[in-house]
Amino acid sequence: MTPFFVLLSRDIRLAVRAGGGAALALAFFACVVTLVPLGVGADLKLLARIAGGVLWVAAVLAALLSLDRLFQADYEDGSLDLIALSPLSLETTALAKIAAHWLATGLPLTVLSALLAVLFDLSSTGTAALVISLLIGTPAVSAIGGVGAALTLSIRRGGLILPLIVLPLLAPAVIFGSGAVLAAEDGLANGAFLFLAAFSLLSVALSPFAAAASVRLNLAT
């Protein structure tokens, strides 16, 4: 197995275990999605309109939960230094960790959203659009979140700053992701999927470099 897949499978295994945060993200997602109708009222027509936005925001917040430990856990016990010394470049390491986060957290969130959309009385076209938009968009969440995690890896309470850094950068994903659901519901042509895909591809392509640069500067001292 190439080093990339070794690192990828290690990170996935760590994430899905008890302290890893993958299951926590799913539970958090479900809790937030349950809370919103309680706050907004039981009007099903209203809930169907806001379903795309609410599920997208909840998915982003749930994915953010486990992001701050992405690099920090390895930094604290010294494994990040060892990984940095390995023949695997830091850029590939960052990509492996981001991919692991998406596979362990982003993808399950996408699958769960199809079930939770029922709580909002979202139509089947809307639900299909939601699942596809999350499928396309959650890699961007993991990628940009990974850059934020690398920037904050040496901060003690970095988990509090991470959302402040990452959420403004994720605004396009939320805008186009929920926009795609609304457009599908209204039967309009859906350029939002294309924008979302472009945003995702761009962030997945560029984030390993930014994340690696951040890891390097934090390991340098």
Next chain:
Amino acid sequence: MSIFELANPKRFMEVSGLVLPWIAAAAALALVVGLILGFRVPPDYQQGETIRIMFLHVPAATTAMMAYGVMAVASAIGLINRHPLADVAAKTAAPLGAVFTALGLITGSLWGKPMWGAWWVWDGRLTSFLLLLLLYLGYIALGSAIEDETRSARACAILAIIGAVNLPIIYFSVTWWTTLHQANSIFAGKIAPVFLWPLFLMMGGYTLLFFSLWLVRIRTEILNRRARSVMLSRAVG
């Protein structure tokens, strides 16, 4: 004299000390004259007297964007050339830029209520400008959370450069999306000259104000660092 000679703190203190009073005076002059002209401008045929908010709102918004651009460039120089002074320049620009952004948002909101009937709308320009404020706040938070100076500066530099993608989004938002906000009209030549000159004076005044405050902050930070190293060397004995 190349700009990189200013990277020497001593040289920077000399040059900025000479230049600062002039920039500050020019800023004051531009602002005063701009405000006077702004009050004497005739009311707009469509917007009436509220057009005068433009002379406060547009310069604040352009200065906020310029400040971010300056911060991103200083960050890049700090990352590539490893000039500590560039790092200081970037970090000190952030709170100033954040305040100008907040001013732009507040004055815009005050203008929007009489004109559009709403304190806020979620169109492209307002949303991306609000995101600019959040980017500034994230930058400031990251900078103050990391204790080591060099690491803090480098991390902030990476964040600033990533966030710089928002600047063209703000600028082109009015052409890309349908919006209530005024389309780009300065370079498109769509403003009457009687409004254009006070606007340019205020924009110049705000920019000079930013630069004078920025120079003061950089000089203060340099003095701070000198004081700290003196204290440290005294403590070590």
